Structure formats: C-alpha cells, structure tokens
Amino acid sequence: MKILVINGSPKAKNGNTEVIINQFINGAKAPYEVCYAAKEDSQQLADYMHHFDTVIVAMPLYIHAMPGIVMKLIGCMEPAIEDEKSMGFIVQFGFMESAHSKYLEKYLSSLAKHLNYNYLGTVVRGGSAGISMMPNKMNKKLFSQMQMLGEYFEKEGAFDKEIMNEMAKLIELSKGKSRMFQFLSRIGIGDSIFWNQMLKKNNALDRAFDKPFVV
Ligand SMILES: Cc1cc2nc3c(=O)[nH]c(=O)nc-3n(C[C@H](O)[C@H](O)[C@H](O)COP(=O)(O)O)c2cc1C
Incomplete structure (x- = not known):
C-alpha cells in the first residue's frame, strides 16, 4: 500500500x-x-x-x-x-x-x-x-x-x-458548561488570558476588535 x-x-x-x-x-x-x-x-x-x-x-x-x-x-x-x-x-x-x-x-x-x-x-x-x-x-x-x-x-x-x-468525544458542551465558560470569559479568566498574551507579544492587543472589512 x-x-x-x-x-x-x-x-x-x-x-x-x-x-x-x-x-x-x-x-x-x-x-x-x-x-x-x-x-x-x-x-x-x-x-x-x-x-x-x-x-x-x-x-x-x-x-x-x-x-x-x-x-x-x-x-x-x-x-x-x-x-x-x-x-x-x-x-x-x-x-x-x-x-x-x-x-x-x-x-x-x-x-x-x-x-x-x-x-x-x-x-x-x-x-x-x-x-x-x-x-x-x-x-x-x-x-x-x-x-x-x-x-x-x-x-x-x-x-x-x-x-x-x-x-472526538466532546461533541458539544452542555448548556451548563457553556454558561460557565461564558462567565469565566466575561470576568477575564477564560482562554482570553492566553490569546491576550499572544496579542501583546505581537503588539496587536489594541487592535483585537478591529473590523478591517467593515465599510
Ligand atoms: C486564521 C485562523 C483561524 C482559525 N479558525 C479556527 C476556527 O474557526 N475554529 C477553531 O476551532 N480553531 C480555529 N483556529 C485554530 C487552529 O485550528 C488551531 O490553532 C490549529 O491547531 C492550527 O493548526 P496549524 O498550526 O497546523 O495551522 C484558527 C487559527 C487561525 C490561525
């Protein structure tokens, strides 16, 4: 083969x-x-x-x-x-x-x-x-x-x-877990900590919510 x-x-x-x-x-x-x-x-x-x-x-x-x-x-x-x-x-x-x-x-x-x-x-x-x-x-x-x-x-x-x-076991988060992750993200302790560090490292934190394609 x-x-x-x-x-x-x-x-x-x-x-x-x-x-x-x-x-x-x-x-x-x-x-x-x-x-x-x-x-x-x-x-x-x-x-x-x-x-x-x-x-x-x-x-x-x-x-x-x-x-x-x-x-x-x-x-x-x-x-x-x-x-x-x-x-x-x-x-x-x-x-x-x-x-x-x-x-x-x-x-x-x-x-x-x-x-x-x-x-x-x-x-x-x-x-x-x-x-x-x-x-x-x-x-x-x-x-x-x-x-x-x-x-x-x-x-x-x-x-x-x-x-x-x-x-592939975790197909979809339960509603409860999903709400928990939303809450953690809102108070700033979700995986946004990691992504914010990456943005900072690349001098792009202040541009994280840019919408370059919006007319
Ligand atoms: C431009 C871009 C878009 C991405 N979009 C998604 C996405 O829609 N859903 C997702 O689960 N992960 C997304 N990711 C995360 C990648 O799937 C993940 O980091 C993957 O392991 C990258 O594999 P690679 O390092 O071989 O490119 C995205 C990453 C990049 C860079």
Whole structure:
C-alpha cells in the first residue's frame, strides 16, 4: 500500500498539524511520504496524488472551514481512474467541541466519493491550538492515540473507529458548561488570558476588535 500524507496547514512544518502527522507516522513502521500544500504547486501535488493507493489529508480548521490552500488543492484534483483507491482526513482545531467540523466532515466525505476514492473517514481532534507550544507530557494522551491510529492504519488500511470516537468525544458542551465558560470569559479568566498574551507579544492587543472589512 503506497500512502501519501498531505499536510494542509498554511504553517507547513511549523504547525500543530505537523506534530499530529508525525505521531501518526511514528505509530507505523513503513515510511510514509509527506507533502506540504503550503510548499507545493497545487496542480502538481494534485497530479502526484495519482501515484498513491491511499491519500490522507491532514489540516487545521481556519474560520470554521478548510484553509484556502487546501481548497485550492481540491480544486485541482481529478477523479481517480482506477477503483480501489482510498482517502481519509485528519482535522484538528482550537475549539474543544468536535461539532465545529461537522459541515467540513460532510463535505470531505462527498469529496472522496466524487473523486472515486473510498472514504476512510475523518479523524477529528478539537482543543488542539496549543499542541506545539505545550511540553510533550501534556500531549501524552493525544500522542498515544495518534500512534495507535498509525499502527492500526498500517495493518488495516483504515482508521480505528474506537480511537476516532474517543478523540472526538466532546461533541458539544452542555448548556451548563457553556454558561460557565461564558462567565469565566466575561470576568477575564477564560482562554482570553492566553490569546491576550499572544496579542501583546505581537503588539496587536489594541487592535483585537478591529473590523478591517467593515465599510
Ligand atoms: C486564521 C485562523 C483561524 C482559525 N479558525 C479556527 C476556527 O474557526 N475554529 C477553531 O476551532 N480553531 C480555529 N483556529 C485554530 C487552529 O485550528 C488551531 O490553532 C490549529 O491547531 C492550527 O493548526 P496549524 O498550526 O497546523 O495551522 C484558527 C487559527 C487561525 C490561525
């Protein structure tokens, strides 16, 4: 089985998608080829995909959707001529509820079918914005899940459903928890502490509520 992994993060090797892909690959023994949507010509990469039996596209969620570079790449993809090819996806993002990617997942499943690929499913992992900034021990569970997914994938050519379900477990916050987070954010002790620090570091705190596209 020839597998191509496409990293769809605009940050290429410097993002959380890369960390997640590396753990997935660590779980498998055979070397996987990884290509970067941010570094390759979209048409060339879309054509190159045809040399592989299985393609896994991993990406972050940017503004509730796939990054523009992934959209551009998809626009260049042609349906596979041979049957029996497979395509799966890994989508990770900042918000903790996996429901944030539900529309994208629906699209990805139709896309695979439209391209004449067998759809392997989408691995979803919310709460992932801090992965590359956190010490490895704080990512222990995620890393072990990704390695197990990689190990299983190598043997079965599919994602392990149990691990996928476990990773996407928090589908939606309960009303009570949602209210609690709103309250914490209002009194300034939500995750805005972290984001405000980032804004300060980039001299952009005073521009946090700018609306550059409002006429
Ligand atoms: C421009 C931008 C838009 C984002 N939009 C969302 C979003 O709509 N929902 C979400 O949960 N996370 C969002 N995030 C957080 C990213 O999905 C998260 O940080 C992810 O781990 C980034 O992966 P990467 O480092 O590989 O690019 C956004 C991040 C950026 C930079």
